[in-house]
Amino acid sequence: MNKALKIYKILYMEFGSMGWWPVSSNNPKFEIIVGAILTQNTNWKNVEKSIKTLKENNLLDKNAIKNLDITKLADSIRSSGYYKQKARKLKEFVNFKGEITRDNLLGMWGIGPDTADSILLYAYNKPVFVIDAYTKRIFTRLGIRFNSYDEYQGYFHKNLPKDYKLFNDYHALLVELAKKHCKTKPLCDNCPLSKECQQKGL
Numbered sequence: 001m002n003k004a005l006k007i008y009k010i011l012y013m014e015f016g017s018m019g020w021w022p023v024s025s026n027n028p029k030f031e032i033i034v035g036a037i038l039t040q041n042t043n044w045k046n047v048e049k050s051i052k053t054l055k056e057n058n059l060l061d062k063n064a065i066k067n068l069d070i071t072k073l074a075d076s077i078r079s080s081g082y083y084k085q086k087a088r089k090l091k092e093f094v095n096f097k098g099e100i101t102r103d104n105l106l107g108m109w110g111i112g113p114d115t116a117d118s119i120l121l122y123a124y125n126k127p128v129f130v131i132d133a134y135t136k137r138i139f140t141r142l143g144i145r146f147n148s149y150d151e152y153q154g155y156f157h158k159n160l161p162k163d164y165k166l167f168n169d170y171h172a173l174l175v176e177l178a179k180k181h182c183k184t185k186p187l188c189d190n191c192p193l194s195k196e197c198q199q200k201g202l
């Protein structure tokens with residue numbers, strides 16, 4: 001078994017199935033897209049506040065955001081930080097008329113690879129592996145290091161079955177490990193990956 005799959009199995013045994021994107025509205029796809037844009041450079045609690053405000057004002061809807069004045073939109077998402085830029089990003093998305101592909105998402109102002117891939121994976125069920133800071137941190141410590149987002153993603157795409165549910169679950173498991181053990185200052189005692197890790201205790 002290759003290492004990418006082995007790590008998944010160990011984490012799955014430890015934490016169980018976690019596939020997730022928290023949604024609270026009856027428009028889950030759009031809520032995920034909004035959440036993926038708002039979560040850039042902030043924590044999820046701040047995003048939740050903005051989503052709640054949007055929902056309470058019936059703005060968690062593509063047409064509603066399209067028709068909303070950008071200043072009012074920015075005000076509604078203030079809790080997420082960088083709210084003026086994020087309002088512009090949301091406007092870019094809702095005004096886009098073409099097909100939602102990775103290239104088209106990356107062509108939108110302010111949408112980077114991790115946001116594009118989160119949208120594709122969680123909102124559109126496309127098998128693209130999302131690379132975030134947690135993924136890079138954990139795999140670097142395990143001894144698997146790359147220089148770019150694309151190289152990290154290529155590693156997972158090459159070594160895992162192309163299954164969006166597995167990618168979804170795997171990413172959630174890595175987030176769980178990063179929160180419980182592989183923090184900035186790692187807590188290696190009882191870490192389920194300690195036998196696989198080059199940097200255990202360092």
Ligand code: SF4
Pocket residue numbers: 138141142181182183186187188191192193194197198199200201
């Ligand atoms: S053993 Fe320590 S450094 Fe290695 S993955 Fe676990 S928490 Fe991170």
